[in-house]
Amino acid sequence: MKNKIGVLVSGGGTNLQSIIDQIHNKNSHDAIISCVISNTPSAYALRRAQQAGIPNHVIEHINYPDRTSFEQALIQVFDQYEVNLVCLAGFMRVLEDGFIQNYQGRILNIHPSLLPHFRGLHTHQRALDHQHKEHGCSVHFATAELDGGPLVIQAHEPILANDDAESLAQRVLEKEHIIYPLCIQWLCDGTIKCENEVAYYQGKALTQPLRLDEISI
């Protein structure tokens, strides 16, 4: 049975685009993107969904009294599309445990840092400020802990002497567009899974994340 992916976005949606290009448009027998939801009406990601013919909705968190009711509204829309796999793609809201439990082991997030370094915002500037020699991005199963949850894969990016936050972000983003669709495909075809907050790759528990530069794809 095809996996029905629901994507949550808030911004430009370049990660959404990479999932559209590498999974949705390839007529994969494993997966389609069934629905995209943005919590901000102006998100360019919505335009990308429209252009790809993917149903898209705006659910603004400011219209709900609390996180729980906002998240119930997200679930209600995803249920209409029978979504069974959720991808957070530049989604700028923290999700509570209730939402996470509803899709146990079936929610992935992409984050622009080598977690556990630099959870939250402004990761590129923080990596520069801390004078790290390398930076990168991570895909992990989402839990209610912000940018926590079992890591699956990371892509490393050297920090160059003349880098600023923008130049670094640009190179990291290119890597995000490789590892995120790859991981989503893996979850769809059973190469990875998450049980009891442990990530598995090809049936083996991951004690540390895979590295993009060490796997053959």
Ligand code: GRF
């Ligand atoms: C990406 O670095 C993503 O990981 C972060 O926001 C940036 C832009 O994402 N959370 P997108 O272009 O909206 O996918």
